[in-house]
Amino acid sequence: MLCELGYEVALVSTITDAQQRLEQVSPAIAILDVNIQGERSYGLAHLLAARRIPVIFATGYGDAEHPRELSTTTTLTKPYNMDDLRQALASALGN
Numbered sequence: 001m002l003c004e005l006g007y008e009v010a011l012v013s014t015i016t017d018a019q020q021r022l023e024q025v026s027p028a029i030a031i032l033d034v035n036i037q038g039e040r041s042y043g044l045a046h047l048l049a050a051r052r053i054p055v056i057f058a059t060g061y062g063d064a065e066h067p068r069e070l071s072t073t074t075t076l077t078k079p080y081n082m083d084d085l086r087q088a089l090a091s092a093l094g095n
Helices: 015-022 042-050 082-093
Strands: 030-033 055-059 074-077
Touching (some): 055 082
Parallel strands (some): 055 074
16 A cells, blocks of 8 residues: 555565664665564654654554553554544654
8 A cells, every 4th residue: 555655665674674674774664563563662762753753553453452651652543544544654654
């Protein structure tokens, strides 16, 4: 869906891979699954926020489990569609 919206997408499958990727690039926005191979991505979200990179959580859990300091982070609840994604992007990017 992101490609259809004109975004260049880089996929990683672990939090370690994401951290290594961030040493090489600075994305315009990050969409994080909350649960990545059994590990929560909240630490990665903090790292991205420190770099002022907007974050969207994509999760089947909704926003109920987010730590208090990340409770206002835009969340896409799975399953989501193109309109949901557009709205989340606009919210996270301040459009």
